[in-house]
Amino acid sequence: MSDELNDGSSVPRSTRGKSSSGNSSKLSSGGEFGFIERIRRREFKRSAAHEHSSLITHHSSLVLGIGDDAAVIRNSAGLDTVITADLLVEGIDFRLDGFGISPRDIGHKALAVSLSDIAAMGARPRFCLLSVGVPAGRWRTRFLEEFYAGVRALAARHGVAIIGGDTSRTPERVVVDSIVLGEVRRGRALLRSGARPGDQIFVTGALGGAAAGLKILEGRGFQKSSPQKSSAKPSSAERRLVRRQTRPTPRVEWGALLGGERLATAMIDLSDGLSSDLAHLCRESRVGARIDASLLPLDAALKSATTGAALSLALDGGEDFELLFTVRPRDASKLPGEVQGVRATCVGLITSGRGKIKIVEGGNERALKPRGFEHFKGARR
Numbered sequence: 001m002s003d004e005l006n007d008g009s010s011v012p013r014s015t016r017g018k019s020s021s022g023n024s025s026k027l028s029s030g031g032e033f034g035f036i037e038r039i040r041r042r043e044f045k046r047s048a049a050h051e052h053s054s055l056i057t058h059h060s061s062l063v064l065g066i067g068d069d070a071a072v073i074r075n076s077a078g079l080d081t082v083i084t085a086d087l088l089v090e091g092i093d094f095r096l097d098g099f100g101i102s103p104r105d106i107g108h109k110a111l112a113v114s115l116s117d118i119a120a121m122g123a124r125p126r127f128c129l130l131s132v133g134v135p136a137g138r139w140r141t142r143f144l145e146e147f148y149a150g151v152r153a154l155a156a157r158h159g160v161a162i163i164g165g166d167t168s169r170t171p172e173r174v175v176v177d178s179i180v181l182g183e184v185r186r187g188r189a190l191l192r193s194g195a196r197p198g199d200q201i202f203v204t205g206a207l208g209g210a211a212a213g214l215k216i217l218e219g220r221g222f223q224k225s226s227p228q229k230s231s232a233k234p235s236s237a238e239r240r241l242v243r244r245q246t247r248p249t250p251r252v253e254w255g256a257l258l259g260g261e262r263l264a265t266a267m268i269d270l271s272d273g274l275s276s277d278l279a280h281l282c283r284e285s286r287v288g289a290r291i292d293a294s295l296l297p298l299d300a301a302l303k304s305a306t307t308g309a310a311l312s313l314a315l316d317g318g319e320d321f322e323l324l325f326t327v328r329p330r331d332a333s334k335l336p337g338e339v340q341g342v343r344a345t346c347v348g349l350i351t352s353g354r355g356k357i358k359i360v361e362g363g364n365e366r367a368l369k370p371r372g373f374e375h376f377k378g379a380r381r
Helices: 031-050 103-120 143-157 209-217 236-246 252-260 274-285 300-304 307-316
Strands: 061-064 072-074 079-089 124-134 161-169 175-185 200-204 266-269 288-292 323-327 344-351 357-361 364-367
Touching (some): 103 143, 103 252, 103 266, 103 323, 124 143, 175 252, 209 300, 236 300, 252 323, 274 288, 274 323, 300 307, 323 344
Parallel strands (some): 288 357
Antiparallel strands (some): 061 072, 200 344, 288 344, 357 364
16 A cells, blocks of 8 residues: 555555566555555554644544554444445546546545545544555556555545555556444434434535536536537636546535534435435435525536536536535524535425425426436446
């Protein structure tokens, strides 16, 4: 694993030596096990330096990190552990060559998607196990160093320690498996099944930006004047949208607050798109919903898009990794105006019509069908 992971995390241990011989790069010098040993030493040094810091508020402690067959974590009483896993595959979940996405972007996003899942449970992320498979050609480059630089930066920002994982060789494409463990006070994990009729529906941040960023990367554009000219220099708004796609910001603090203060009744993160993720929540809670399109907080950078395109991106685009949550009317006034500069917006209500999700647009009401991302949509057996 990366020898640059040195400011906020520990690193995965490999059990299979599959590195190519004869490599001359800094990364491959000493082989795979030498690479991991350098990481382990750096992370041990970092952990020792911060062991007695008053800034560390973790309720559980890392007993054993990198270097053995498994990490050991000691939990304190009164806490539940929340675990999530996410798989990212090159060519499906991200593209590299010629697509304007860097290894640091992939590292950041690999951790961000799992942090978002933990936040959606109302928990605080603590530890991560990260496994990576790379083709031999990328092992000979700085790919893993840059990848873990992206992981490291985001992990440090949220106090997450990377305590294990694995490296391996793949035939052609990069594959990343991210597992994150979080903690929440016992019985306070927020599920998708807790929404009740009359609850208000909120979303954090802004919607549609990540999907627009993907369109820009793909050269398809989203503006009123689309298609874009490939030779045109991207505007500041376009660069911001691309960053929403490549460097999503998981709403960790919002999630921890909503769970810790018991302010939400149900929650889900917006990874597949609001239309699909709201449907997931309503199905688990056995309720319906009514969304007001005029209340949706569209990303400000979408002002150059047509109204219909902007709404479609917000509803169906996905990968915004904002949080969608429901709140009892009596608790809505207890929500903070913002958390770390991010606001939450009320966009609708939970209804008693089980499975019936409606959206009101321009005074007209219609059914809101789930049209977000699905890995096997249209696939045949």
